[in-house]
Amino acid sequence: MFAALKNKSNIDTETAYQVPRTSLTWMLVALVAIIAPHVPRMPVWLVGVCAVCVLARVLIHQGRLSYPGFLIKAGIVIIVMTAMVAQFGRDVFATESTVAILIVAICLKLLEMHRKRDVLLVVYLSYFTLIAEFIWSQSILIAAYMVGCVLLVTAALMSLNQTEEYQNPLRTLKLSSAILLQSVPLMLALFILFPRISPLWSVPLQSASARTGLSDSMSPGDIGDLIASDELAFRVSFEGEQPASSELYWRAITLDDFDGREWEQSFNFEPQYLGADRRETRDWFNNIEYQGDILEYNVIMEPTDENWIYTLKVPQIVDDRMVMRRDFQVDSVRNISQRFSYDMRSHLNHRVDTGVSQRLLRRWLRLPDNSNQESLQFAADMREQALSDEAYVRNVLDYFTQQEFFYTLSPPLLGENPVDEFLFATREGFCEHYASSFTFLMRAAGIPARVVTGYQGGEYNPYDNTLVVRQYDAHAWSEVWLEGQGWIRVDPTAAVAPYRIEQGSQFTFQEDEVFLQNAGLSLLRFRNSLFLNDLRYRLEMIDYTWNRFVLNYDQSMQFAFFSRFFNEVTREKIITSSLVFVFLSFSIIIFMVLRKPSRNHLNPATELYLGFCEGLSRQGLSRKRGETPWHYYQRLSRIKPAWAQQIREITEKYIDLVYRRRESDEDKAAIRDLKTQIRQFHMMMY
């Protein structure tokens, strides 16, 4: 193939612009570094195309290969574009594919860098492509990596404009890091001051569906899958005391529709956020009985591309970006496609819906016909034996405790009637099995009940006082409605495996091979090593700080920052002050550039003498460049005989210091002497 390229070439390598070697080196290194993080998202053949382009460029530079001709270039472009369309199909305009197109375009451009203009284009495109990585990850590590890439691209840009004498690539890299360091203050200022404007448009991410996390339905085995992942779900920092782990039931989704196998949210429930029953007023919201202290906390949740938000029951919304549903599930107005930070208040002690209408409660009693018949019968028998609903709840929990039920991550598969099979045959299950069958038994006995999925517990980081909740903390439990008590939480898992609630899932499952099986070589595996665990806490703290104060820096934080300086913060004030800042900093830069070059490399005596000459030149008596100090004195003594004596003394002292003496410590006294004498002369002169 290369031989063919060579013959077809229509550009004469001899006359073409030769990219400086240093520049090409840094450009290719930078390009490889920029593309590297994208590789897992690119089709394998595309990575191959890019690699061949880079290799071909090296060969072209070495003169072993000529630039490809027009037909070959056109052919490559058509083939690549066709293959892209074939690969991505309808998603060819999604983010991943457009970034892939951008990358392959840069690589192909390498093959036709004939002129300096082409090289500049590649450099600017590299800067652009570099930013694309932040669509997928904004972690502190990626940010640091990208700073490194900026360094490399800048080095390529600089060496492009350097003369042949700058042969050492490391020197250029050093220079480019110096330039980047110099830009840090401006960068920080712009970060803080630049007005935050919400994006004008957004592009859907193709990988959205691939996220790990809860889903809006629950069937046996769903949550068990999450246990294998150590991905972060969200982080919480509490104002004041942190509640006990057994209180931390993070609600995400309430499920009320059961089809015999799977729990779902009933669809018709969704549009009416505040009142489920048309005749019901908004009063239910005000009828919540709060008891005890209020708990305030801030949550930073990882993107889920869903609407639900994690709260502790019962939440009190303080943010207009979210609404509460009738079943106390809180939804964000927008899809959470980016990391999302919100403040929340909760009353852990409460009574809700004590006076709700029977009509509404019927929603949480529905069961499918002709399914799990055995369990229905079992529930009817149990209810008959119990004196009250409360006693029935207790009896069912006792049944889980007393019979041979096992809490396990790898339960056997269940068939058509999973509740029947679980309760009477397998008796091995994970939290969703217990929550599902418990809720079923409640409804079968006429007690309104629902399944809640979310997260339970979390890990407390002692370094920054945050609670880290990971996917393996996913959990499912039940809520039942009892006369006089309203909705109360019942966790059947706690009856079977109380340690799961008290100590968290990582202690419960650490021996289980399913646990963390998707987590790779995670530091979480080494939680038994004190040192590594400590290290992990510290890394998480850094990551949390980065998320909270850098990635999460938005308009409200900006306003909070400015409120330190202004009584009333407005957008106009922010814009004005940033303009003033930019103007000032540019004035400083211009001043520094236009100022006379510093003389700090000169020896102090010469510096003084030049000051002396400058004083004289203001009188129109400037020294000529090639005039020796002594000749200068002689000329001056003819023009200004009155000053001759002083000028002579200064000149003699200077000559003595600079030409006669070998350098010694005595110089300091002599220099001081010269300084006073020159100052006296200047005073006399004016």
Next chain:
Amino acid sequence: MQDKIEKAVSEIGKVVFGKEKQIRLSLCCLFAGGHLLMEDKPGMGKTTLSQALAKVLGLQYSRIQFTSDLLPADILGVTIYDQNEAKFSFHPGPVFSNLILADEINRTTPKTQSALLEAMEEKQVSVDGDTRALPDPFFVIATQNPTSFAGTYPLPESQLDRFLMRMKIGYPDPSAERELLKNSEQRMGVEELQQCLDADDIASMRKRINEVHATDSILDYIQRLVAYTRQDDKFTFGLSPRGAISLIRSAKTWALMDERKHVLPEDVQMVLPAVTDHRLRAVTDSSGRHAEEYSQRLLMEVDIVGE
């Protein structure tokens, strides 16, 4: 020592009128251990000056008049079969003296020129396979007519570089010329001059040159000068490192002749034209005829104090 030098200068001044600076420069060149090239039109006193130098310094002196048919053997010497002793014996040529006046060196062929120039560089000659050392001190004062004159073989740059200094004598000023015209009849012959210095004086001068101190400021100035010739695109080529070394050595010698132990920028400026003119070539002047302008330019443009 100073007195001796002053006396030598005034003694030579008796035959070369109004050329004190040139006399001092040629003495400086000889003390610094370098060879001197005197270039001027015929009749300007080149030969007189070099003869007077030899006389005043009291050196063993031989003069070679270069012509177009001069052969290397005429300078270096020949091996002749001696019939009385029945063996070959070497008859040394005029090059075996302390001071050689190579008159009109550009009149002879390059082959003969290079024979002399090799001797100058290596201070030894090889004749018939035997290497014979030249006496010490060994100076060459070469004179040449400007290369544009008819019948000359111009010295190439590589050979010009071997002369420490190139000097022009120049027309005498009116008063000196007047005196010359007045006393043309009773003008003193070179033979009548007194010897003022001897070989030991020269050797001790040479030793003391190394004791003269050049401060960083002086070295900075010299480096700026050299850098200027290399960077300015008016010059075809800049000063070589040998040129820079020659400059500092000449400046030190000049300072020493002024009884100083340190170099002043004036010393550098004084020797600069003689040391650099023949080593520089301007882009616009391929023949090198307007050499004075280059050094003047250097003296004017390069800052002494430093920026």
